[in-house]
Amino acid sequence: MAELDKFDYRLLELLQENSRMTGNELADKVGLSSAACLRRVQRLRETGVIERDVAVVSPKVFGKRMMVIVLLTMERDRPDRYILMREEFAKMPEVVQCHHVTGAHDFVLRIQVSDMEEYSAFVERVFHEPYIKRYESLAVLGSLK
Template sequence: MPYDDDIWGEFVVAALDQFDRKILALLQENARLTGSELAGKVGLSAAACLRRVQRLRETGVIERDIAVVDPRVFGKRMTVIVLLTLNSDRPDRYNLLRAELEKTPEIVQCDHVTGAHDIVLRVQVADMEEYAAFVDRVLVRPYIKRYESLAVLGHIK
């Protein structure tokens, strides 16, 4: 059962011991590690590791297991980070934009942030031509004040 409330979340985080933290770090690198492989790296039995992983899933510490697919497989060789600034803080405009962004396949990550910008997008496209079409289709909205594009040169981590 995932937690939604800050107090419960703080309780769960405080309840994580060194073994849980090590298991989480290992699973973030490779979610397919077996109980035996975790046991060898953590210093617990395979059964204990699997019980901990199950508890971490049930409490919502592990939200989901996903496959990270190389975007180049789909011809998406270019990553662009887009910083959006909205015209106003009106919730109706934000909700409208959010609904549009959620449906846009080129956007692989979207975060609502604090600071000089309101939204940060991670966009996967084949090339600059495809990105230009994305801009014309998605970013030309009256409630978007401005956007800034940052082409990713390489991934460090």
């Protein structure tokens, strides 16, 4: 991986906020020429520092106004289920993020649904399996960052 300097880190911060910034916009904020900024961004992409550019679409466009964070704990005697759960979560449209984590819980999920009724149906469909020990739901009131 490429050696990064303060200009690279600043470019990465800016691009995480808006990956469509022009060379001129980047130059104004970083203190390098537009061409230098664009060369650096290209190098960051080619070396894998920037893995991909994505569009962050508001879930509200699809009527998914409610976000729930779920802390999921599996039964410890079923390690075979971890791989299967990851595969299942990847297929579920409600699950927009899934993290396999250390600590008291096994998975942290970000669920996007239209309302509590849809979330309730999701819970009934997914979380009442014998290999799931417990889950904790955290309804998101607002996002700061």
